[in-house]
Amino acid sequence: MKVAWSRALPADPSSVTVIRASTGKYYAGFVVALDDDAEMLPPAEADTGIDLGLKDFAVLRNGKTIPSPRFFLAMERRLKKAQRRLSRKQRGSANQVKARSALAILHDKVRSRRDDWLNKQVSAIVAENQGIYVEDLCVRGLVRGRHARSFHDQALGQFLARLESKAARAGRSFAKVDRFFPSSQLCSACGAITGPKGLEELSIRTWSCPCGVEHDRDENAEMNIRREGRRLAQVAAGSAETRNASGEQVRPGQPGAARNPR
Ligand SMILES: [Zn+2]
Numbered sequence: 598m599k600v601a602w603s604r605a606l607p608a609d610p611s612s613v614t615v616i617r618a619s620t621g622k623y624y625a626g627f628v629v630a631l632d633d634d635a636e637m638l639p640p641a642e643a644d645t646g647i648d649l650g651l652k653d654f655a656v657l658r659n660g661k662t663i664p665s666p667r668f669f670l671a672m673e674r675r676l677k678k679a680q681r682r683l684s685r686k687q688r689g690s691a692n693q694v695k696a697r698s699a700l701a702i703l704h705d706k707v708r709s710r711r712d713d714w715l716n717k718q719v720s721a722i723v724a725e726n727q728g729i730y731v732e733d734l735c736v737r738g739l740v741r742g743r744h745a746r747s748f749h750d751q752a753l754g755q756f757l758a759r760l761e762s763k764a765a766r767a768g769r770s771f772a773k774v775d776r777f778f779p780s781s782q783l784c785s786a787c788g789a790i791t792g793p794k795g796l797e798e799l800s801i802r803t804w805s806c807p808c809g810v811e812h813d814r815d816e817n818a819e820m821n822i823r824r825e826g827r828r829l830a831q832v833a834a835g836s837a838e839t840r841n842a843s844g845e846q847v848r849p850g851q852p853g854a855a856r857n858p859r
Pocket of ligand 1: 784785786787788789791806807808809810
């Protein structure tokens with residue numbers, strides 16, 4: 598069988614699993630043992646909070662934004678169309694089989710394109726930042742209400758999961774800010790809760806605090822997430838040290854600050 602390698606194997610594999618996907622494609626997955634520090638990166642200077650956007654995909658430090666890729670929407674439309682086409686076919690017919698396989702092929706294409714895009718974003722963030730602090734995704738779920746579980750939301754979930762595991766493997770500190778932390782309502786200048794709240798004020802992009810500071814909604818939220826994330830990472834690092842001192846074992850490769858506090 599001809600093989601198209603997605604990337605070189607980092608070490609000799611101990612086993613391989615071949616899977617036939619519903620698209621008729623075959624995939625080979627290898628088990629490879631790696632050293633704990635195989636993906637460690639040299640220390641970076643900066644750290645960043647990540648405000649998951651509604652307008653943009655994410656907002657990073659200094660107002661750096663990752664725009665939502667245009668192909669998300671296009672792909673979602675194409676998937677819906679293919680699903681509709683399948684649902685109109687007669688049960689057990691040859692046309693139904695055809696439509697089902699067309700849908701599976703499209704799903705596959707969408708997944709690999711999205712994965713590719715996500716991996717690029719995650720790699721860049723992990724390479725540039727020593728500390729990475731995010732908000733809990735549940736918050737977005739609540740905010741979006743009936744629009745929940747869109748293609749975009751699924752991508753956000755995968756983005757966070759990959760970010761967390763890659764950060765751990767690279768020796769970065771990572772913290773998830775509590776879902777009740779009011780990242781967009783807190784004034785990052787004076788600490789008062791004076792920002793826009795809830796669903797009805799979702800469209801407010803800039804606001805002024807009575808303390809006199811004017812805020813960009815997302816940049817202010819990023820700053821709050823970054824500060825809270827730093828605090829959480831420090832707490833985690835402190836408790837890991839205490840555990841170490843008392844002789845308790847700390848698992849290597851654990852995500853978060855325990856592995857590399859600075
Ligand atoms: Zn203020």
